[in-house]
Amino acid sequence: MKIVIVGAGEVGFHVASRLSLENKDVVVIDKQAEALRRVSENLDVQTILGCGSSPVILEQAGIREADVLLAVTDTDETNLVASLFANILSPTTIKLARIRSKDYLLYQDTLKHAPYHLDVIINPEDEAVKAVERLLHIPGAVDVGEFADGRIKLVGVRLEKDCPVAGTRLAELQDKSSKKILVAAILRDEKLIIPSGEDQLQERDLIYFVSAEKELEEALQLFGKGAEPFKRVLLIGGGNLGLKLAKALERHPIHIKLIEKDPDRCKELVKALDKVVVLQGDGSDEDLLHEENVKDMDVFVTLTESEETNILASLLAKRMGANKTITRISKSSYLPLASAIGLEHVVSSRLAAVNSILQYVREGKVLSAMTLKGEEAETLEVIAPEASDIVGKPLKQIRFPRGALVVAIIRKEEVTIPSGESIILPQDRIIIFCTRHSIPWVEKALVVKLEHV
Numbered sequence: 110m111k112i113v114i115v116g117a118g119e120v121g122f123h124v125a126s127r128l129s130l131e132n133k134d135v136v137v138i139d140k141q142a143e144a145l146r147r148v149s150e151n152l153d154v155q156t157i158l159g160c161g162s163s164p165v166i167l168e169q170a171g172i173r174e175a176d177v178l179l180a181v182t183d184t185d186e187t188n189l190v191a192s193l194f195a196n197i198l199s200p201t202t203i204k205l206a207r208i209r210s211k212d213y214l215l216y217q218d219t220l221k222h223a224p225y226h227l228d229v230i231i232n233p234e235d236e237a238v239k240a241v242e243r244l245l246h247i248p249g250a251v252d253v254g255e256f257a258d259g260r261i262k263l264v265g266v267r268l269e270k271d272c273p274v275a276g277t278r279l280a281e282l283q284d285k286s287s288k289k290i291l292v293a294a295i296l297r298d299e300k301l302i303i304p305s306g307e308d309q310l311q312e313r314d315l316i317y318f319v320s321a322e323k324e325l326e327e328a329l330q331l332f333g334k335g336a337e338p339f340k341r342v343l344l345i346g347g348g349n350l351g352l353k354l355a356k357a358l359e360r361h362p363i364h365i366k367l368i369e370k371d372p373d374r375c376k377e378l379v380k381a382l383d384k385v386v387v388l389q390g391d392g393s394d395e396d397l398l399h400e401e402n403v404k405d406m407d408v409f410v411t412l413t414e415s416e417e418t419n420i421l422a423s424l425l426a427k428r429m430g431a432n433k434t435i436t437r438i439s440k441s442s443y444l445p446l447a448s449a450i451g452l453e454h455v456v457s458s459r460l461a462a463v464n465s466i467l468q469y470v471r472e473g474k475v476l477s478a479m480t481l482k483g484e485e486a487e488t489l490e491v492i493a494p495e496a497s498d499i500v501g502k503p504l505k506q507i508r509f510p511r512g513a514l515v516v517a518i519i520r521k522e523e524v525t526i527p528s529g530e531s532i533i534l535p536q537d538r539i540i541i542f543c544t545r546h547s548i549p550w551v552e553k554a555l556v557v558k559l560e561h562v
Contacts (some may be wrong), residue, residue, distance in 0.1 A: 110134065112470055113175045115161030115191045116182035117144035119439055119459040120207065120233070122152075124179060124466055127484070129154045131548055133470075136170045139182075152412050162190035162372055164198060173199045177470050180206040181231070181462075183443075185213055189225065196226045205229040205469055207462065209349070229469055234350045236461035237437070238357055244435055244454055245358075245408060247325070249334030251315065251453040254464075254479035256490040256540050257519045262292070263479060263540070264329075264489050267453055272333040280306030288324040288329050289526040293317050293516050293542040294486060299445065301485040303512050303544065317481060319516040319540070321524045338407045339407035340364060343431075344385075345392030345422055346413035347371075347424045350437065354412065361373045366401060368392045370413075393422040395429070404430030412437045423452055444482075471548075473555025476538070486512070486544045491555055495535035499554050505529030512544030513551055 110133050114121045117139035125148060128135050135154040138161040139145050145156045159166040161182065172178065178195045180188035188206040195204055208214060208230050220227045252265030268275055274285060279292055285507035295302040296315040297341055302308065310316065320328040329335075340363050344351055347369030358365050359382065366386045369375050375389045375402060389543035390397045393412065405407060409431040411419035416438050423434040435454040447455050460480075465480040480520065481487060493500050499507055504527055505517055518525045519538035533539055543551045 110177070110470070110472065111171065111175045112136070112177045112179065113167070113170045113172055113181045113195075114138065115178070115188065116207075117141070117148050117156075118181070118183055119441060119457075120181040120462055120466075121179070122148060123441055123460060123463050124181070125152055125154050127467070127545070128470060130545055132452045136175075137467065138166055138170055160187070162187045162194065164194040166233050167191065167194055168395075172202065175202050176201060177203045177205065179466060179470075180204070181466075182207070185210045189220075192225050192227055196224065200226065203228045203469060205231060205466060207231045207233065209234060211349075221234045227463070230427055231462050231465050233458040233462040234353055236465055237350055237456050237458035240456045240461045241354055241410065241484070242357060244266075244456070247329070247338055249329060251330070252441070252482050254488055256477055256479075256488070256517070257524065257538055260524055261309060261519070261540055262320050262322055262325055263317060263516070263542075264320065264325070265296075265315055265317045265482060266329070267333055268310060268312055268316060269333060270312045272310075272312065274310055274331060274333075278306065279304050279308050279309050279310070282310075282331075286327060288320070288327050290328050290331065291319045291516050291526050293319055293488075293514060294481060296482060299448075301481075301544065303514070315482065317542075319526060319542075321526070322349075338346075339433075341406050341469050342366070342408045342410065343401060343403060343406045343426075344368070345409070345411045345419070346437070347374050347387070348412065348414060350377060351412040352381060354410070355382055368397070368401070371396045385414055393425060395425060398426060398429060406431050408433045408435060410435045416440060416443060420447065420450075420452065424450065427451065433496070448482075471555075474551040475555075484545075485547070486542065488516070489541050489551065491536045491539055491541060493533050493535055493539050494555060497554050499539075500533045500535050500537075503530050503532055510547045510550045512547035514542045516540050516542050 112135050113430040114137045117137050125135050125137050129152045130377050137156045140160045149156045172416050180191040185208050192204045192206045249266050250264050260455050294317040342365050344367040368388045372389050372535045378387045409426040411422045419436050423436040436452050438455050439457050468475040477490040479488045517540035518527050
């Protein structure tokens with residue numbers, strides 16, 4: 110598969126990084142030499158210095174042979190023009206464009222037809238809002254993925270010292286619950302573990318488990334996570350992301366305050382929001398946070414454009430007693446630091462868009478994708494093909510590579526957390542957890558019958 114990526118920023122670099130490790134043919138275009146230098150020094154991909162909206166540069170990148178074009182620069186106009194010329198030069202290439210301007214987003218349907226024929230429009234802010242909402246609605250979760258229209262959840266939780274299952278072998282875990290729970294992965298000291306039944310759960314482990322939505326509350330209780338609904342939310346930052354999240358939260362019966370530094374922006378926010386209390390001030394001001402009773406807030410969310418402000422404000426809120434903080438961080442290099450200093454709940458508008466992109470650069474009928482924290486693995490929701498060795502036999506008879514695991518099977522309305530006896534049928538929806546090294550095997554299994562496993 111050949112992928113042309115226009116834009117070497119956080120999104121472009123992140124996607125190129127994942128795909129290059131899977132031996133895909135990746136070309137990255139950017140007009141900034143410094144951005145390309147970062148790519149070429151760290152990734153095994155081809156780079157081209159130039160404007161990605163230029164048809165000459167697109168031709169040089171091999172757009173006519175490309176399976177996918179990803180136009181993910183920070184400029185909507187560049188992404189749109191790149192998609193336009195890609196469609197002229199190679200109509201069969203799948204085109205994904207990152208669009209943030211609300212003016213363009215009003216014409217999404219138009220952009221999907223001539224002359225652009227955009228297959229997918231990615232809005233980073235919308236993806237980040239969805240990520241924050243998922244974190245808000247699942248107590249104790251530090252990472253959440255939804256599959257099968259929300260009926261299956263992949264949830265990451267940190268095991269605290271009072272966790273009732275700390276020290277338990279996974280083989281014994283099922284004895285503590287009446288529901289089927291599958292632990293797909295453990296992140297311990299930033300290292301990914303694909304667990305067996307003999308592995309023990311330990312304090313401070315970040316575990317990823319799979320659960321049917323209707324059984325999620327019991328699963329969370331098993332891992333020592335409460336189910337108290339949130340009632341009071343304090344948002345810091347009234348930019349595009351802050352406004353979109355505030356509007357989304359207005360649908361819920363909760364009390365919301367939003368602090369914004371710019372007085373003119375505050376006036377705009379007051380006009381745009383109905384149920385949100387808008388305050389003008391600095392969200393990292395300790396006196397202001399004390400005045401607004403940050404210690405009584407169920408959730409404190411920092412969404413400014415400054416990552417440093419977001420990190421400092423979240424740390425301050427935690428010190429002042431905020432129950433839960435969610436911090437906006439875009440730079441991938443900051444993410445390990447956030448976890449190390451105690452900021453578990455992190456969202457990135459740029460990296461949230463990566464999950465949307467991945468499903469379109471995976472081979473086979475991929476419906477959705479989610480990258481785990483640490484980026485060593487991802488989870489794919491796919492349609493099981495008829496001509497494949499993964500269908501028609503018990504899972505225990507399939508020689509999956511280490512790091513590939515079927516964690517759920519959806520057949521019509523029935524959701525199954527599988528055992529070794531479970532059988533996948535053609536056209537079943539299946540959720541597959543796969544490490545970076547096992548992804549090529551999974552992709553091959555999803556498109557053709559395996560000759561050698």
